[in-house]
Amino acid sequence: MQNEITLLIEGGLYSRLDKAADEIRLVTIGPSFPGHPLQCKLEKVSLKDVKPDYASFVLSNGLAAQTPRQAKERWAVSLGVRPDLPPKGADQFSCSVPAPNRYRFKWGDFAALSDITLNGEVVSVTANLESALRARAGDDAFGSRYKLWIDAICINQVDDQEMAHQVQKMREIYSGAWPADINHAFQFLRILASLQEDQRNLDRLQTESGEPSRGTYFCALDEPMRQEYWFRLWVIQELIMGASSTVLRLGNHVIDWSTFCKGIGVLYHGSNWFIKDLELQREFKSRGILHDVAWQTYSIHLVHQDLRPLSCFDEEGTNRIGFRRLLDIANSAECRDVRDKVFALVGMMNSAVSADIMEAYEFEPPRLFAAVARAFITHTNALEPLRSGNPWGRCKGFIFDEVVGLGAPEAGFFKWDKQRIVQCPSCRSAYGDSEAKSSALWHTLLLSIVAKGRRAQQRHAALLSLPSTFVAALPQFQKRGWDWLVGQRGYYFKWKQRRYAHDDFMLGEERLRSFFTDVIPQDAEELTYTEVYCSSQRAELRVGDKIAIVFGCSTPLVIRPAGDKFEVVGEAYVQGFMDGEALVLMESEACDMQSFIFR
Template structure:
């Protein structure tokens, strides 16, 4: 580790054959060290980051500065991924040794990544807290409230202390998580935080939370949350402007938002799973069945002459289907990159068709009878499930043909919402914006 932390190439650290007892033994120690639950706990971030340079790791007879362990793990990708010096050496290693070293690098660099971002995001506690919550979704805490309380020490040095949260274990999880989500909504003047409603099945215990509140306590999350949010931020399904922002009910459960009904979902595929079905051709065949077409009929035809690629029935155009499959990320070199783009945009999602012919992709919990909505403050459409006089958030969606404001309400919609009767706030199919309640 000391040689690696000083910038030495991994191949120079190997002074014997890759099957020598010394080398194999060293990797076994590293593998066991990286498998310790300490690395998965949330509280270790404060221990490692706030006391940088003062933390000593003790593992049996091995005593080493934590900074040395982090530096040696972080240096590995610079050699075998970005440099020419060790690529051939890396590929000559047995696969189990590659896995061990990759795990070593990923585990140690995750702490350094948090430290580096915190050094960049200095001004605002809200932004720092949101970043940390997203970055630590896969870390564990015995008490789910500690998924928030355990991060407060990392934002104390911000010159703009606006979070105003103090550890209070008399406060239940629902009120804490909902209150934090509302802080993000009010600070950002948007529903951007809803993007953290992950495209995953509901986590154990999440049923006690309102559907719109991110379950920060869950030990799952996208491995690339920032990339997903970056891609979704490229859309503008409901352009920003004057309008009534969400309001929270007194019991912290119902979120009142302005929504516009788009259409009802009629057909849904099973969730795409790359790990279980790596055969892209088989997956596309299943999608053909859902969409009710085959490749020979994926033509650019619209009975209303719009050629927009979605809505109002008719055949599904080839371009619309492929843009949906790729999340609108159609590459110029489509033949070479189509499969890679497909899995990047679609893994873990379902595809659906609506009554009027829209096609889209969304969270795995989506089912026939759910509805596509535009929500004021959200850049992307959402899938909602009617529940008596309210709705439950299933998750965000990509819907071909409405991602760039095509279905935005007409000017003057604000007055119509404000003057709507109580009955108007239930789900309706006339496309007028209404106040709806997410529970």
């Protein structure tokens, strides 16, 4: 009966939780015997049932208004418990928890795990989770009074009212729980995370100490990052809200979330990402892998660019995650029920917004998603959700342009489909002469934004002299000692293919290629070319789409007629009309205000 546990439910099959007592359910792990289901017990406890010494500590240190995580971490420091820090130089350690006489609650204390499926009183679990539970069964720290919160067991999955209430409590539960070991960790990242700022060059590290390449590290990092774990929405929520309380496990090796993120961050330092490419080639060759193998980058980028900063936001007790960011997270991850694209994220929302959304828990997806957009619009008093989706309701604004020509859409990751180019039937420039059109072109290709969301400056016209091929670019980069751009050999094809696909696109009587040159000016700066190389973007529309200003939304929108209603395609970048300039068109009666109904 591998990958199952037997669950004894105290007080009958999911008796009601007492909201007034702030009750949750917790799992106590029983004995583990090879070949037999793991014995576990499910019971109700009250989060208000705190011990006098902990209650006194919270009050005397002014922690009553702080998040559960902040209070817990201060308590941990007072006890000398630092579950996020292993012994220096160690590549494995046991999860540290408070001594039984320092538990916070009269009934004991708890950690948090997720990722299982409930099936009556016999619970089927993933092999990874069952292994983790069995490991915990043999851990002296997990006695009868140290328990686990496991979402799919501790919440009655068939009680919508309880689901709505408990989902709202997930921020408190995850952030208030002590660390619990879950799968995935990397010994390699400990080495990187331990480096000081001036040591974070992988070339130097290899020269001085033989680290990090020993023919295995990058391949080893690739394999666990391919696991479905990183694509599951409820796990993403747990990582973000657990943050420093989260410990990742790979076999007998464990690493805390902060070290994990810090180690991955070193790969983004200087030219390390490209040194990684060379190391991978060496490792593949040493393993006899002679064909090209794609290294898993999605999960690495997810951790560094998304999960790490989001977990910092939550850890600081702020509410900085807006509608658009939440939508990006939901779109990038998977869940069994499409409604969980909303409910797996409510713990990261403003509490007033999440309270309104939970009232719609039983709605079908279309009504639910409309309710989410309406809640954000109501509580923020702005129409920003319009930029990313199609909310319910009627809005006012005006149309000031229409899409009449299109560039080539991207066909997969490696090329653009030139056959789908739609040339403009005519082009009357709103910007003026050829020089003005050049300026509008590079601003538009960059969306007028470069690194870290900064506004593009005149120096970023360098995009128009970024060589179209790496063959043309390499000797110029080498001559100037631009090592980072020299390292772009394996990635430059994206710019090359984009240029090739659009060289013959007509802007009035001029081909797009006429606005570009392959010659980099003598006084050029590496930072500028790095910024424009990394920042050029594109969008995909349809002929007939409208460009509209909707009052209350901070950017123009691309909207698509759908009968007597409209759909929102997304936000639009229109050079010269990003800071309210289009309002002049309405004031001059060149455009008329109208109502839009978005379906």
